[in-house]
Amino acid sequence: MELEEELLELTRALRAHAEWQLACGAHGLPRGSSTSVVALEPEVRRGPVERARGPRGDGGRGASEPGRIDGRHPERFEDARVDGTRAAHARGGEAPAEPAPSAPRRPSGGPAPDAARRLEVLAEQVRGCTACGLHAGRKQAVFARGTGSSRLCFVGEGPGADEDAQGFPFVGKAGQLLDRMIAAMGFERDEVYVCNVVKCRPPNNRKPEAHEIAACSPYLHQQIELLDPEVIVALGATAVEGLLGVTGGITRMRGRMKLYKGRIAVMPTFHPAYLLRNPAAKADVWKDLQAVVRQMGRQLPSKR
Numbered sequence: 001m002e003l004e005e006e007l008l009e010l011t012r013a014l015r016a017h018a019e020w021q022l023a024c025g026a027h028g029l030p031r032g033s034s035t036s037v038v039a040l041e042p043e044v045r046r047g048p049v050e051r052a053r054g055p056r057g058d059g060g061r062g063a064s065e066p067g068r069i070d071g072r073h074p075e076r077f078e079d080a081r082v083d084g085t086r087a088a089h090a091r092g093g094e095a096p097a098e099p100a101p102s103a104p105r106r107p108s109g110g111p112a113p114d115a116a117r118r119l120e121v122l123a124e125q126v127r128g129c130t131a132c133g134l135h136a137g138r139k140q141a142v143f144a145r146g147t148g149s150s151r152l153c154f155v156g157e158g159p160g161a162d163e164d165a166q167g168f169p170f171v172g173k174a175g176q177l178l179d180r181m182i183a184a185m186g187f188e189r190d191e192v193y194v195c196n197v198v199k200c201r202p203p204n205n206r207k208p209e210a211h212e213i214a215a216c217s218p219y220l221h222q223q224i225e226l227l228d229p230e231v232i233v234a235l236g237a238t239a240v241e242g243l244l245g246v247t248g249g250i251t252r253m254r255g256r257m258k259l260y261k262g263r264i265a266v267m268p269t270f271h272p273a274y275l276l277r278n279p280a281a282k283a284d285v286w287k288d289l290q291a292v293v294r295q296m297g298r299q300l301p302s303k304r
């Protein structure tokens with residue numbers, strides 16, 4: 001590797017580490033030589049395959065402090081109002097001047113020119129798919145919503161009754177909460193891409209089984225490949241499983257940025273349906289979403 005490239009790589013790793021610390025509520029970095037810098041950093045750097053095989057340990061880190069970053073606004077999604085105060089400022093710390101680049105981007109930095117057409121071809125394929133038993137109970141397959149022009153993507157579990165009826169993901173109650181989350185982050189509803197791990201509604205809204213996830217996830221991987229998002233928010237454990245092949249409790253995984261195929265940042269967080277049942281967890285989700293906004297180099301919208 002060229003020296004310049006190596007330096008760039010090192011700078012990226014340091015930025016990712018600093019961003020990670022910030023998301024966990026750290027005030028600053030330790031002075032002098034510290035092994036903890038090395039020990040904490042690989043979470044974002046390692047590829048998903050390596051992580052999937054590795055132990056589910058957290059590298060010696062404890063859980064991040066609940067409600068630490070902007071935990072004063074857990075009801076933020078209720079009315080989608082935001083105060084524009086960046087998390088670091090809220091704690092009296094320094095906000096990073098730039099986002100933490102998570103991985104080298106494609107040279108083009110965007111989706112392939114014919115991506116929209118190929119996504120439409122893929123959607124057509126999904127509409128006629130009978131690769132797993134879920135096709136039998138569907139009214140229609142649910143492919144995606146949104147243009148993805150913001151390069152932010154949300155991945156959920158699978159369609160529910162409303163989605164099955166309307167043909168679009170996240171249009172029911174959980175979807176309305178997701179829309180408020182998107183607005184609170186400063187994005188337009190239609191500029192984010194929203195899809196699910198399985199495209200057909202599981203009976204009685206049960207969790208999709210491993211073989212159904214396996215049958216359907218090639219569609220998800222192709223969607224992501226064509227879309228080339230900058231950040232993916234994985235909503236719930238099934239989304240993490242479908243994206244990264246990692247199974248585990250979402251409570252342990254949430255808030256820890258991972259890399260999809262070694263290059264796209266993935267933020268695992270709680271599913272909005274879970275938030276409807278446990279409103280107190282909104283503070284944690286808001287913390288995760290703020291880290292995503294920072295990762296994308298954007299500001300939160302100012303208070304209205």
Ligand code: URA
Nearest residue numbers: 156157158159169170
């Ligand atoms: N829950 C999901 O995971 N996906 C949807 O599309 C709707 C609810």
Ligand code: SF4
Nearest residue numbers: 129132135200215216
């Ligand atoms: Fe095909 Fe996926 Fe529907 Fe199964 S859930 S039938 S794999 S589109």
